[in-house]
Amino acid sequence: MVEKYKDFDKKRMDIFQELIKAFWNEKIKVASDLEDLAYYIKDKYQLEDTDIPFIRDHIRVAMGLNPKGDVKFDTELKEIKSEKITHPIVTNIEGPCKFCNEHGDKCVIECKYEDPIYRRNDKPLIVNNKCLSCGYCVSQCDFGAIADKVEFIPLIDILKDEKTPVYATIAPAAVGQFGNKVSMGQLRTALKLIGFKDMIEVALFADMLTIKEAFEFNKLVKTEEDFFLTSCCCPVWFNMVKKNYPDLYNKMSPSVSPAVASGRILKKLYKEDPKVVFIAPCIAKKAEAKEPYLEGAIDFVLNFRELKEIFEALKINLEELQPDDVDQASLGGRLYARTGGVSFSVKTVVNRLEPTRVIKLKSIKVNGVKECKAVLEDLRNGKDIDANFIEGMGCIGGCVGGPRTNIDVDTGTKNVNDFGEESFILTPFDNKNINKILRSFNIFSLEDMVEDKKMIEILKRE
Known part of the structure; x- marks a missing residue:
């Protein structure tokens, strides 16, 4: 079960590429188009229907938005038109941590500045008033449980x-x-x-x-x-x-x-x-x-x-x-x-x-x-x-x-x-x-x- 989340940092960049091509070519027009993209990614990486909330959240973060957990796409296209990316930049995503727990693996992700990241409710806890947004934890987590928001998708219409x-x-x-x-x-x-x-x-x-x-x-x-x-x-x-x-x-x-x-x-x-x-x-x-x-x-x-x-x-x-x-x-x-x-x-x-x-x-x-x-x-x-x-x-x-x-x-x-x-x-x-x-x-x-x-x-x- 853990293997499907391996090397997810590369996979989330692949998700970002899919979003770039879709938005640049104006193929994302309604929320259901994002839903179709989520299922396409699920099939591409041989994930399961239970992983769809996890995929949706990575799509949201790759669009510069906050994760929402087990919520279908609805208002995201309006949100990215606001042209405003908000705190927190480094965010946690539910899903993969629980598999680490199930297998007894100890999470080795620790803030570069020695503030530990604790798992609670199947996801890391990021204490934002202590977080320096250095991004060290993002680059160290191999399972996609921590990600930083990407700010290009809201920029596409402005560039055009x-x-x-x-x-x-x-x-x-x-x-x-x-x-x-x-x-x-x-x-x-x-x-x-x-x-x-x-x-x-x-x-x-x-x-x-x-x-x-x-x-x-x-x-x-x-x-x-x-x-x-x-x-x-x-x-x-x-x-x-x-x-x-x-x-x-x-x-x-x-x-x-x-x-x-x-x-x-x-x-x-x-x-x-x-x-x-x-x-x-x-x-x-x-x-x-x-x-x-x-x-x-x-x-x-x-x-x-x-x-x-x-x-x-x-x-x-x-x-x-x-x-x-x-x-x-x-x-x-x-x-x-x-x-x-x-x-x-x-x-x-x-x-x-x-x-x-x-x-x-x-x-x-x-x-x-x-x-x-x-x-x-x-x-x-x-x-x-x-x-x-x-x-x-x-x-x-x-x-x-x-x-x-x-x-x-x-x-x-x-x-x-x-x-x-x-x-x-x-x-x-x-x-x-x-x-x-x-x-x-x-x-x-x-x-x-x-x-x-x-x-x-x-x-x-x-």
Whole structure:
């Protein structure tokens, strides 16, 4: 009985592909069409009629909706038209856990942050006020009992609507994620083919925030005892500090993540009420975009694994496409994708701002749960860590080690380093694209960027 649920993470991506093809070709028009799809999937994977509620819930989650248990499809088509994906992002689905219990298997799924997931009523219990939405449990459960909502199906009609511009902002870890021979220029072309107006590197906005953090470091770190916590780009690290180490929170960068900055700035620059879709290796970014104080900047979040499935379902061969290359970000901004990249980038700007600074930026880079928790405990306990700039990333290796990457960490790191070195822009301070954006807001210097009220409002987290 257990075997039928084996490797269900792959099967749920197959379900997602079936949904893409059906909705893209407008074959899903009434609730009964979804019911037919559920029975088609049942037969395809040799499941049973008793598994239909389980299949329905995976279809719902793949459409960005909440599971409903043993309830037939009814209002789902109206719900996805609302264009609003809600919390919780990581959700539990009834069914497979009871078979683990029946066979006496002990559930080994435990939160990456050491909050155990308990089984109750045949499904895992996710404590949402503790859950950091890191997605670790999703990638570890092989039976489909835990899943994260997918946000593409509600986006299809918007992509097809020529009156609504949709911009893709893509995380710097994307390079090489869709094939060794696929360039970022070809990825931009592919996204335009499915209806996106353009693709913008989030590394450009990382450059902007690097400059802001460099100014903040210079302002905050005045003595040997002072220190500064970054990176604002990782919601898992940020939430770990905020929820579990509130005494250190005032040392955290007050900036939004580059992803949120990309959405806020694009929506200010373009007046046609554009939609912004962030593409990342991360599940936590789906939750970040829906935080009440950040909501509205990013409309939808897709991850690399989902985007790969979208291209396959729509039969788009990226290697055959003509590249649309644009140099938007610096070496420093692109290196945000891997451990140590933020520290490197901020240091280059700090050295430019104050080359004779007495107290130099001295960083420590931590990644993965054990290192993040260890350094935060040391800081809380007043232990000397011999650093004044602490960069934390929730995934081992940084974003290139995220739960929804398509390639391994080492390959991802090499690709990011190589792509960064290809940039004609050495440091964020040299990025003229930032000056163009700032001029649109009547800001004419980088120094004014950190003092301007409009830009402060755009770039502040809370």
